[in-house]
Amino acid sequence: MSALIECRNLFKTYQMGDTKIRALDGVSLEIDAGEYVAVMGASGSGKSTFMNLLGALDRPTAGYLRVDGSALDQLTPEQEADFRGRSIGFVFQQFNLLPRTSAVENVALPLVYAGVPAAERRKRAMTRLEQMGLAERYDHHPSQLSGGQQQRVAIARALVNDPQILLADEPTGALDSKTSEDIMALFDSLNREGITVILVTHEQEVADHAKRQLVFRDGKVVEDRS
Amino acid sequence: MSLLASIRIALIALRVNALRSALAMLGVIIGVASVIVLVSISEGTKRAVEDQIASFGANLLIIRPGSSIFGGRRGGAGSATPLTDGDVLALANEVPGMAGVSGEVNTNATAVFGGVNWSTRISGVNADYFDVRAWVIDEGRAFAPAEESSGRRFVVVGQTIVRELFDGADPVGQTVRIQGQPFEIIGTVEPKGESSWGADQDDIIFMPLATARQRLGAGQRPPTRDPVSVIYADVAAGEDVDRVIADIEDILRVRRDILPGAEDDFSVGNLAEFIRARNETENQLGLLLAVGAAIVLLVGGIGIMNIMLVSVTERTREIGLRLAVGARRRDIRNQFLIESIVLCLFGGAVGLAAGIGGTLIYAEIGQLEIAVSPLIVGVAISASVLVGVFFGLYPAQRAARLNPIDALRHE
Numbered sequence: 001m002s003a004l005i006e007c008r009n010l011f012k013t014y015q016m017g018d019t020k021i022r023a024l025d026g027v028s029l030e031i032d033a034g035e036y037v038a039v040m041g042a043s044g045s046g047k048s049t050f051m052n053l054l055g056a057l058d059r060p061t062a063g064y065l066r067v068d069g070s071a072l073d074q075l076t077p078e079q080e081a082d083f084r085g086r087s088i089g090f091v092f093q094q095f096n097l098l099p100r101t102s103a104v105e106n107v108a109l110p111l112v113y114a115g116v117p118a119a120e121r122r123k124r125a126m127t128r129l130e131q132m133g134l135a136e137r138y139d140h141h142p143s144q145l146s147g148g149q150q151q152r153v154a155i156a157r158a159l160v161n162d163p164q165i166l167l168a169d170e171p172t173g174a175l176d177s178k179t180s181e182d183i184m185a186l187f188d189s190l191n192r193e194g195i196t197v198i199l200v201t202h203e204q205e206v207a208d209h210a211k212r213q214l215v216f217r218d219g220k221v222v223e224d225r226s
Numbered sequence: 227m228s229l230l231a232s233i234r235i236a237l238i239a240l241r242v243n244a245l246r247s248a249l250a251m252l253g254v255i256i257g258v259a260s261v262i263v264l265v266s267i268s269e270g271t272k273r274a275v276e277d278q279i280a281s282f283g284a285n286l287l288i289i290r291p292g293s294s295i296f297g298g299r300r301g302g303a304g305s306a307t308p309l310t311d312g313d314v315l316a317l318a319n320e321v322p323g324m325a326g327v328s329g330e331v332n333t334n335a336t337a338v339f340g341g342v343n344w345s346t347r348i349s350g351v352n353a354d355y356f357d358v359r360a361w362v363i364d365e366g367r368a369f370a371p372a373e374e375s376s377g378r379r380f381v382v383v384g385q386t387i388v389r390e391l392f393d394g395a396d397p398v399g400q401t402v403r404i405q406g407q408p409f410e411i412i413g414t415v416e417p418k419g420e421s422s423w424g425a426d427q428d429d430i431i432f433m434p435l436a437t438a439r440q441r442l443g444a445g446q447r448p449p450t451r452d453p454v455s456v457i458y459a460d461v462a463a464g465e466d467v468d469r470v471i472a473d474i475e476d477i478l479r480v481r482r483d484i485l486p487g488a489e490d491d492f493s494v495g496n497l498a499e500f501i502r503a504r505n506e507t508e509n510q511l512g513l514l515l516a517v518g519a520a521i522v523l524l525v526g527g528i529g530i531m532n533i534m535l536v537s538v539t540e541r542t543r544e545i546g547l548r549l550a551v552g553a554r555r556r557d558i559r560n561q562f563l564i565e566s567i568v569l570c571l572f573g574g575a576v577g578l579a580a581g582i583g584g585t586l587i588y589a590e591i592g593q594l595e596i597a598v599s600p601l602i603v604g605v606a607i608s609a610s611v612l613v614g615v616f617f618g619l620y621p622a623q624r625a626a627r628l629n630p631i632d633a634l635r636h637e
């Protein structure tokens with residue numbers, strides 16, 4: 001069986017004025033289904049670029065990238081949108097919940113674009129909120145929730161479409177240490193259930209939760225330890 | 227994403243910034259309201275004119291004697307030899323495409339019924355007159371062609387006479403005395419109201435032309451025998467009015483012994499043409515105002531575009547998030563396009579209400595019969611949708627073209 005994520009000779013360059021920046025400089029690796037991976041590195045190391053490519057938020061300049069059966073270097077914008085909705089659940093540092101929108105509607109948002117009927121959207125969103133222990137707060141707006149609760153709503157949203165991969169970009173960056181631990185425990189249990197979890201972080205304690213750590217420097221993977 | 231869901235999102239977004247949305251709509255509101263008021267007034271005026279034309283008779287020609295000419299000395303309007311019964315007959319028999327022809331002689335006299343008297347205008351006319359001048363018989367009947375020259379003392383009276391002499395009761399069969407002679411009322415005509423110059427058109431008594439001439443001495447102009455002061459002719463529908471006018475001129479020139487090359491000493495006027503021509507300038511003014519209203523609508527659209535661009539910038543992160551959870555570019559574009567259309571439709575609806583209100587107020591003040599036609603309502607609503615699409619497309623496309631990463635990182 002081939003790997004869930006497979007990349008070979010992945011390059012990404014940005015043009016910044018006169019200078020060309022090599023954000024990714026020939027990355028080749030594989031990640032299997034069910035892995036728990038932390039992507040580490042200083043800012044500018046290329047770790048965020050790598051995440052963006054995995055989530056089809058950006059396109060590689062060169063190289064081969066296949067995620068969950070889709071060759072991401074060859075998708076049309078339409079297919080990219082479908083891929084993001086179907087295969088990936090994103091969790092962001094700033095939660096990125098829609099303001100003035102209830103928790104359950106925030107969770108159901110990916111299903112809106114997946115064309116799921118309203119009644120079923122609500123049912124599935126409620127199930128995920130229950131799983132996060134937030135069932136009673138389904139009609140709260142983000143401003144009425146604590147940071148940890150908001151991040152759990154965001155995780156519920158990432159999971160609502162049953163994706164193969166959870167991509168979390170500094171998921172604890174905006175949380176206090178106690179809440180961070182709760183959130184990390186949540187990722188641990190999700191991984192135990194079989195979801196592939198990939199975290200971008202610069203905190204060693206967060207990375208220690210993962211079973212595999214990829215360290216980026218100057219656009220290259222300099223360490224890959226399990 | 228379904229249309230209904232998009233509309234709901236749009237409504238939420240607009241409600242969040244209610245004041246800003248309202249201000250953005252203002253241009254569209256004013257634009258739509260002014261379009262409706264101006265077009266309705268212009269339509270109302272046009273209809274009033276058409277009614278006026280219809281009350282004259284749709285294709286009414288008025289034939290009058292003109293100026294006499296003696297060796298270069300022109301006597302002024304009406305100084306030429308009067309038209310006659312013979313002319314009326316000739317026009318009726320010899321001009322094809324004529325729906326009716328009638329001469330008219332007038333005099334003023336006092337009519338008496340019981341103890342009441344009323345000074346009024348007496349018109350001696352031919353039987354065709356009622357059709358030609360679009361008088362509709364209300365009660366009783368008009369006189370028949372055979373009764374025209376019988377000299378019988380029959381009259382048809384206007385509603386003012388019915389009111390003043392009979393207190394509104396049906397006068398048919400009653401006898402009024404005019405200049406001491408008894409006349410039997412055989413019919414009444416429906417009211418026409420005031421003429422465009424303010425005269426009461428219903429203050430009138432009609433009688434056969436020969437009767438008016440013989441009994442009341444109306445229109446006598448010795449030495450001419452059987453003169454009429456004016457001839458009214460009604461061109462049949464679908465006939466070429468200019469051709470009929472030319473025929474009338476030819477016949478009258480022969481009958482009046484006018485040498486080839488000499489000036490006509492009579493005139494054939496086309497009243498409907500005259501009124502339409504006068505109305506043409508009013509139409510142009512209306513058009514100018516409508517263009518002004520359209521410009522207001524355009525400026526309103528620019529306001530919409532401005533506020534939509536602000537909205538897109540403010541919600542950049544939201545757009546990034548939507549793209550990240552599977553929204554296609556067209557979903558984003560449609561969302562903002564629908565928001566813009568909803569904004570404009572709201573503005574259009576408020577403008578519509580204001581426009582109808584304004585029109586009703588104007589109608590009340592101006593004593594004009596104006597109705598806001600469903601057509602203009604449709605036009606106003608589609609215009610607002612169009613403004614929404616036209617001015618919403620650029621911001622919506624800008625939103626749809628955002629790069630998801632940049633959008634997500636937007637502060």
